[in-house]
Amino acid sequence: xxxxxxxxxxxxxxxxxxxxxxxxxxxxxxxxxxxxxxxxxxxxxxxxxxxxxxxxxxxxxxxxxxxxxxxxxxxxxxxxxxxxxxxxxxxxxxxxxxxxxxxxxxxxxxxxxxxxxxxxxxxxxxxxxxxxxxxxxxxxxxxxxxxxxxxxxxxxxxxxxxxxxxxxxxxxxxxxxxxxxxxxxxxxxxxxxxxxxxxxxxxxxxxxxxxxxxxxxxxxxxxxxxxxxxxxxxxxxxxxxxxxxxxxxxxxxxxxxxxxxx
Amino acid sequence: xxxxxxxxxxxxxxxxxxxxxxxxxxxxxxxxxxxxxxxxxxxxxxxxxxxxxxxxxxxxxxxxxxxxxxxxxxxxxxxxxxxxxxxxxxxxxxxxxxxxxxxxxxxxxxxxxxxxxxxxxxxxxxxxxxxxxxxxxxxxxxxxxxxxxxxxxxxxxxxxxxxxxxxxxxxxxxxxxxxxxxxxxxxxxxxxxxxxxxxxxxxxxxxxxxxxxxxxxxxxxxxxxxxxxxxxxxxxxxxxxxxxxxxxxxxxxxxxxxxxxxxxxxxxxxxxxxxxxxxxxxxxxxxxxxxxxx
Numbered sequence: 385x386x387x388x389x390x391x392x393x394x395x396x397x398x399x400x401x402x403x404x405x406x407x408x409x410x411x412x413x414x415x416x417x418x419x420x421x422x423x424x425x426x427x428x429x430x431x432x433x434x435x436x437x438x439x440x441x442x443x444x445x446x447x448x449x450x451x452x453x454x455x456x457x458x459x460x461x462x463x464x465x466x467x468x469x470x471x472x473x474x475x476x477x478x479x480x481x482x483x484x485x486x487x488x489x490x491x492x493x494x495x496x497x498x499x500x501x502x503x504x505x506x507x508x509x510x511x512x513x514x515x516x517x518x519x520x521x522x523x524x525x526x527x528x529x530x531x532x533x534x535x536x537x538x539x540x541x542x543x544x545x546x547x548x549x550x551x552x553x554x555x556x557x558x559x560x561x562x563x564x565x566x567x568x569x570x571x572x573x574x575x576x577x578x579x580x581x582x583x584x585x586x587x588x589x590x591x592x593x594x595x596x597x598x599x600x601x602x603x604x605x606x607x608x609x610x611x612x613x614x615x616x617x618x619x620x621x622x623x624x625x626x627x628x629x630x631x632x633x634x635x636x637x638x639x640x641x642x643x644x645x646x
Numbered sequence: 647x648x649x650x651x652x653x654x655x656x657x658x659x660x661x662x663x664x665x666x667x668x669x670x671x672x673x674x675x676x677x678x679x680x681x682x683x684x685x686x687x688x689x690x691x692x693x694x695x696x697x698x699x700x701x702x703x704x705x706x707x708x709x710x711x712x713x714x715x716x717x718x719x720x721x722x723x724x725x726x727x728x729x730x731x732x733x734x735x736x737x738x739x740x741x742x743x744x745x746x747x748x749x750x751x752x753x754x755x756x757x758x759x760x761x762x763x764x765x766x767x768x769x770x771x772x773x774x775x776x777x778x779x780x781x782x783x784x785x786x787x788x789x790x791x792x793x794x795x796x797x798x799x800x801x802x803x804x805x806x807x808x809x810x811x812x813x814x815x816x817x818x819x820x821x822x823x824x825x826x827x828x829x830x831x832x833x834x835x836x837x838x839x840x841x842x843x844x845x846x847x848x849x850x851x852x853x854x855x856x857x858x859x860x861x862x863x864x865x866x867x868x869x870x871x872x873x874x875x876x877x878x879x880x881x882x883x884x885x886x887x888x889x890x891x892x893x894x895x896x897x898x899x900x901x902x903x904x905x906x907x908x909x910x911x912x913x914x915x916x917x918x919x920x921x922x923x924x925x926x927x928x929x930x931x932x933x934x935x936x937x938x939x940x
Contacts, residue, residue, distance in 0.1 A: 591837050595705065595727060595729030599754075611723075628764070629761075630754070637939060638940065640757065
């Protein structure tokens with residue numbers, strides 16, 4: 385089954401001569417199922433929708449290989465149990481005591497906390513909140529979860545693509561730490577925005593005008609003008625994806641060569 | 647391995663007379679894309695097509711052989727082709743996209759395929775990446791300035807530009823002017839100075855004039871996809887081959903220039919690291935092969 389997922393994703397976790405398909409499955413069977421919790425804070429549900437777009441390939445995985453032990457829409461549970469991994473969607477509202485408490489509790493009860501999506505990772509769109517709105521006018525400030533707790537890994541994106549979620553899940557199950565390293569590094573990237581391209585790439589004489597940032601921008605806030613990214617701040621949601629996809633921000637050479645079979 | 651990993655290296659050129667006439671060298675990129683389109687290996691391609699302004703390319707989604715041929719020939723300035731991938735997939739609804747990329751663009755695409763953080767259902771749509779050799783690139787104003795200042799030619803009268811034999815060549819209808827390539831130094835964009843890749847090491851098939859005689863291209867076939875497409879194109883007679891010269895003006899020159907680009911870049915990378923400036927690549931001391939593109 386794992387082999388099928390990997391084949392679908394074009395991933396090869398281990399060389400064939402080291403581990404046959406049966407052996408991998410056996411290991412998977414013998415391992416205790418990881419207990420996953422889904423914590424939904426201030427996000428639009430886009431991240432869990434992106435996750436669920438993988439159901440074709442992840443259905444067996446989600447039902448047979450992991451236990452979903454907590455989550456508003458995924459499990460009928462009131463008390464937060466102990467978890468191996470807590471996936472957190474959404475930023476945390478400082479004025480919402482329930483969100484703050486749930487986040488703190490998740491940190492206590494989870495082995496690993498993963499910020500799923502840019503709201504949790506960078507604050508993203510919710511950074512623009514000014515408060516004063518209906519129902520909860522005092523809900524004014526929304527911050528990335530790493531402002532309050534230690535985050536082990538982040539998957540930014542608005543939403544993160546179904547593929548990156550699937551690739552990450554597979555890497556977690558295979559213990560493929562090399563693949564996960566960028567996600568671990570990104571846990572510290574909380575102040576994101578289109579201007580990162582200007583400050584950290586263009587101003588640093590690293591931009592080559594390839595256009596990857598403008599291709600990646602999920603709100604089309606970027607144009608290319610005279611071979612350089614030009615940011616329309618009105619459209620930027622501060623998700624960080626432009627900088628993350630830029631080939632001049634970080635360069636995963638080994639993984640790329642492996643994926644291409646070079 | 648300054649030329650990256652490859653399965654095959656050869657000289658090649660398009661057998662199509664029309665492509666031969668309009669292409670920069672052997673017309674490999676044009677011939678391969680036209681062939682792939684005819685064979686439905688791709689259903690469109692992102693190329694550096696013409697814009698309203700002479701010599702200023704515009705990333706374009708080519709849907710026909712005519713569109714592809716309209717983009718033939720090298721433009722020595724920036725064309726952010728990766729940007730247009732989004733349009734190719736979302737607006738044009740292409741499922742199998744071909745793209746022509748210079749090394750840095752190839753790197754952006756490959757990173758996106760391995761780590762598609764915010765790029766939904768795009769990584770699997772890249773059906774063929776044809777990489778072209780690139781020593782450095784010029785901002786449009788740089789190009790215009792040194793053509794008019796050094797060649798003394800009105801930009802609009804230029805019919806072809808070319809780099810070879812250590813010179814920058816400017817062809818007009820009735821004249822060919824050249825000046826040493828050294829004189830273009832200072833006009834290139836700075837981002838190119840840390841680039842470790844001359845030959846698009848991560849493309850499916852890479853092609854360029856370095857190491858090839860006039861009207862031929864030196865081609866490197868790299869990935870399984872590249873191998874399949876290239877073999878089909880050769881078998882179908884769209885591309886003819888001859889062995890690359892191992893000597894001074896062939897493989898030796900390609901290797902020497904690739905190595906020299908890497909060595910220069912490593913010097914800049916090490917200097918930047920020493921100054922505490924960001925650079926995505928490792929310092930010489932941090933890697934096994936000091937010239938690897940890592």
